Amino acid sequence: MSSGPLTDKPPTSIAAVHDFGAKLRQPSLVERLKEYVLWQASLRGHPLKEALPFDKALGPERSPISINLDLTTACNYLCDHCVDYDILNTGIRHDDEALKNSLALMADKGLRSVILIGGGEPTVYPKFEEIVHFLKDRAVQTAVVTNGSGNAKILSVAHRFDERDWVRLSLDSGNDATFQAMHKPKKKITLDQICDRIPLIKEKNPRLRIGFSFIITWKGATANNFAIVENIGEIVEAAERARRYQFDYISFKPFLERAPENNAEVVGITDAAREFDETIRRIRREVDRAKSLETPGFRVVESTNLRVLENRTYKEFTRQPKTCHFQFFRQVLSPLGIYNCPVYRHVPQAKMGEKGGYATPADYAGTRARVAELIRGFNATSECKEVTCLYNPANWWLEDLIEHPEKLEMLDLVDEQQDFFF
Numbered sequence: 001m002s003s004g005p006l007t008d009k010p011p012t013s014i015a016a017v018h019d020f021g022a023k024l025r026q027p028s029l030v031e032r033l034k035e036y037v038l039w040q041a042s043l044r045g046h047p048l049k050e051a052l053p054f055d056k057a058l059g060p061e062r063s064p065i066s067i068n069l070d071l072t073t074a075c076n077y078l079c080d081h082c083v084d085y086d087i088l089n090t091g092i093r094h095d096d097e098a099l100k101n102s103l104a105l106m107a108d109k110g111l112r113s114v115i116l117i118g119g120g121e122p123t124v125y126p127k128f129e130e131i132v133h134f135l136k137d138r139a140v141q142t143a144v145v146t147n148g149s150g151n152a153k154i155l156s157v158a159h160r161f162d163e164r165d166w167v168r169l170s171l172d173s174g175n176d177a178t179f180q181a182m183h184k185p186k187k188k189i190t191l192d193q194i195c196d197r198i199p200l201i202k203e204k205n206p207r208l209r210i211g212f213s214f215i216i217t218w219k220g221a222t223a224n225n226f227a228i229v230e231n232i233g234e235i236v237e238a239a240e241r242a243r244r245y246q247f248d249y250i251s252f253k254p255f256l257e258r259a260p261e262n263n264a265e266v267v268g269i270t271d272a273a274r275e276f277d278e279t280i281r282r283i284r285r286e287v288d289r290a291k292s293l294e295t296p297g298f299r300v301v302e303s304t305n306l307r308v309l310e311n312r313t314y315k316e317f318t319r320q321p322k323t324c325h326f327q328f329f330r331q332v333l334s335p336l337g338i339y340n341c342p343v344y345r346h347v348p349q350a351k352m353g354e355k356g357g358y359a360t361p362a363d364y365a366g367t368r369a370r371v372a373e374l375i376r377g378f379n380a381t382s383e384c385k386e387v388t389c390l391y392n393p394a395n396w397w398l399e400d401l402i403e404h405p406e407k408l409e410m411l412d413l414v415d416e417q418q419d420f421f422f
């Protein structure tokens with residue numbers, strides 16, 4: 001029995017960009033949704049009107065719709081708040097040809113979007129530009145999350161992106177002193193030097209959306225055995241900077257820590273009432289001031305995580321159904337292997353295959369079986385009980401559809417957005 005939200009509507013705190021149920025109801029994806037629901041319903045013994053057109057034990061012969069692609073584990077910064085600190089600079093690499101074969105095979109099997117992210121810093125990968133060309137040649141929606149040090153590479157491929165793609169720089173600071181303290185670049189680079197390139201990229205391709213990402217940190221937060229530099233006082237300064245340098249938006253989200261028991265990313269703010277309230281009040285005041293800087297061409301975005309932290313509904317997002325359905329639609333491909341969720345890079349119980357697991361049809365056959373096995377065996381209720389999971393409402397909604405597959409006939413389709421980022 002499912003016991004979560006039962007409607008097509010996610011909670012109001014969920015931003016449209018995180019309304020994954022709606023994305024699956026786009027006309028271009030709805031068949032993918034239906035085949036998955038019918039597969040899971042039949043596994044649970046619900047009678048179906050028609051036989052499944054694929055092997056019930058293995059599921060639809062598909063790739064994920066969206067992947068986080070860690071191009072490298074190497075990073076040229078030493079950020080104190082890095083959630084991937086433990087897996088950086090391992091020296092473990094992709095095999096370049098196998099990686100391209102994997103992307104080609106996945107694109108053939110329905111991959112629609114790739115976020116180039118880390119693990120490490122994607123622009124450090126020597127063939128970064130080649131991968132962007134490779135993806136755009138196959139009409140795969142592409143995004144980049146970068147520390148800003150490789151903006152010259154982004155500039156060189158800027159013309160390949162369209163208005164559905166985006167680049168987001170993780171900068172987290174309003175001035176260079178804080179930037180240096182938080183990010184510790186190994187080779188000298190200043191916040192101004194990073195931001196200086198943004199107008200050049202926008203000039204080359206005004207359609208490409210560029211974001212300034214600001215993870216809000218507070219006194220007392222720790223990670224990687226460091227006390228984290230606090231930056232709440234720079235929220236407004238960072239917004240002014242982002243607008244001045246022609247970013248399309250600045251987004252604010254709360255700092256995440258790693259849970260010791262399973263390495264999951266969790267909201268690290270203490271729940272002690274007074275401290276919580278005071279921290280949240282300060283964040284709210286500064287974000288509201290930043291919002292007054294919005295213009296038609298510049299937005300101030302509050303992340304879903306920040307909203308659910310503030311309205312204290314974040315605990316609701318930690319109550320997951322047993323099955324995480326989104327591991328079918330969105331995965332992580334990294335030099336360390338294939339994983340079921342961005343929260344679980346390199347966690348053994350979340351591993352779906354080796355890094356070449358999509359490189360050949362034979363590799364894919366093994367990965368497909370393992371994906372089916374994890375959908376069955378990975379217990380999200382216990383594994384993810386500390387995670388403020390943005391997929392939570394959509395996972396519960398899928399759970400309800402699987403228990404009531406007749407509801408597929410009454411699905412509320414949404415207008416096609418061509419938004420395939422999950």
Ligand code: SF4
Pocket residue numbers: 320324325326327340341342343380383384387389390391392395
């Ligand atoms: S339930 Fe959420 S946190 Fe857990 S694996 Fe699924 S998407 Fe990731």
